[in-house]
Amino acid sequence: MTTGTTGVDDTDPAPDRNRLPRPLRPFRTGRYRLLATALGLSLAGSGMWAVAVVWQVIAIGAGPSELSLIATASGVGLVATALLGGVVADRASRRRIILLAQAAKAVGAGSVAVAATMDLLTPGHLIAVAAVLGIADGFFYPAYSALVPAVVPQDDLLAANGIEGVLRPTLMQAAGPGAAGALISVFAPSMAFVAIAAVHLLAATCTAIMREPETRDRTARAGNPVQSAVSDLRAGFAYLLTTPWLVGTLTFAVTLVLVAGGPIQVLLPFAIRDQGAGGPQAFALALACYGLGGVIGSLTMSALPLPRRYLSVMLLAWGGGCLPLAVLGAADQLGIMIAALFLHGALTSGAGVIWGTLLQRRVPPAMLGRISSLDFFVSLSAAPLSMALVGPAAAEWGIRSVFLMAAIVPLTVAVLAIALARLRRDELDHPLTGAR
The missing domain is CATH 1.20.1250.20 (MFS general substrate transporter like domains)
Known part of the structure; x- marks a missing residue:
């Protein structure tokens, strides 16, 4: 084979x-x-x-x-x-x-x-x-x-x-x-x-x-290496901007990292403490269960065939996987918060497995390194901004409101991305099923 x-x-x-x-x-x-x-x-x-x-x-x-x-x-x-x-x-x-x-x-x-x-x-x-x-x-x-x-x-x-x-x-x-x-x-x-x-x-x-x-x-070319590298990078951006499924997915990804990344990284320990769910040990346990959810989600997705509606399933799993975050701003029991984090980790990690596969199957091999780095760059750029904004947002609106926003906004943007980028038509026009 x-x-x-x-x-x-x-x-x-x-x-x-x-x-x-x-x-x-x-x-x-x-x-x-x-x-x-x-x-x-x-x-x-x-x-x-x-x-x-x-x-x-x-x-x-x-x-x-x-x-x-x-x-x-x-x-x-x-x-x-x-x-x-x-x-x-x-x-x-x-x-x-x-x-x-x-x-x-x-x-x-x-x-x-x-x-x-x-x-x-x-x-x-x-x-x-x-x-x-x-x-x-x-x-x-x-x-x-x-x-x-x-x-x-x-x-x-x-x-x-x-x-x-x-x-x-x-x-x-x-x-x-x-x-x-x-x-x-x-x-x-x-x-x-x-x-x-x-x-x-x-x-x-x-x-x-x-x-x-x-x-x-x-894609190595003759001539000035700096100019050819800039030309290659420009070609990568051009491919990205003219490929609707990439534009729609990366736009969603920016929103996801911006809205949900900071609350988990910055506010979660304060939510656990202030809501009476525990202290440092409870926080460590919550993070461990979050990671365990990611492991289970990744294993489960890898054991299944690629969904026929792969773009829709991926975005809805990412967006829907954020809904449990609403619990983190309201629950006062550690078990409930752990369950929410486990579910969030499982669904978002499963969606990430689909995303990595799509890049490798739908992006031309000669362009894959650049598109992967653009995806990586987008996530890196949004994460620090999210962590910088989440503190002032929590001070202004409260931890509960910030987690509620982190729960609702990603799913809303996922639905909009599917509709506006016409992803349902795109995934039918480019079927990737057939893996055995």
């Missing part, structure tokens, strides 16, 4: 495919096993960094201001390179981009470990490394998204995106931070950075031994 866009067969025999449950079928492809391992290791490393850097800042006598600068440097590096990363992913070897990105992260984390061990570590060093990590991720994620269709059969793309939806909360939000915390408690923060460097080095090794897919979708 051929692998979607590549025409290369590195899968196991066809009968073996049917022995695997649908969510696990991508693992029958050797190159995907290596690619998924590299992704999982990278996510674990990012989760470990989030914990290790906090305690390392404390260990060198720095404080919240320095930690804020470190987080800002990472975010700026990521946002600044997200669009360029998409252009490069469509012009160069995506496998090599992932390899270099993971190697850069390993070197950065390793330099922190060495400097900390020698008592030479400074906040400036951590800020510089955080910027490197952000830049590396700006190149890594578009390259990864564009490489998946080249190593996974088309019928298994939904399952592959489901696997990513499971790995992200499991490794980045649970296993990675937990491992870093254990290392720090037994040894020192510097040992956590040794482990971070090791996992990124392993991710680079997995990518290095993965066979390069045979693709013919490069």
